[in-house]
Amino acid sequence: MAYEDAFNSSMHNYHAGIELKPTASSGTVIHWYGTYETSWLLGWVMPRYLQKFMQAMAEGLARHAEESEPARLLREKPSEENEGRTGH
Secondary structure, rough: OOEEEEEOOEEEEEEEEEEEEOOOOOOEEEEEEEEEEEEOHHHHHHHHHHHHHHHHHHHHHHHHHHHOHHHHHHHOOOOOOOOOOOOO
């Protein structure tokens, strides 16, 4: 997935992408990256700011996914190997 930001006056030519990769433990690895141009002064500040900002966004996305209805249902679903077993 990719997007562009046309509304931030401090950055120009901002292009970003997000890659979501499933993990073996039913989780997801989020790789969020981007490129942009800015003034030389903001060039010192923006990398650290954007790293913290994007990390917070990725953590919020992960938290929302964990708390969503489908995720809750998957956590509560009984395992298929235990279905249909009686106590004998």
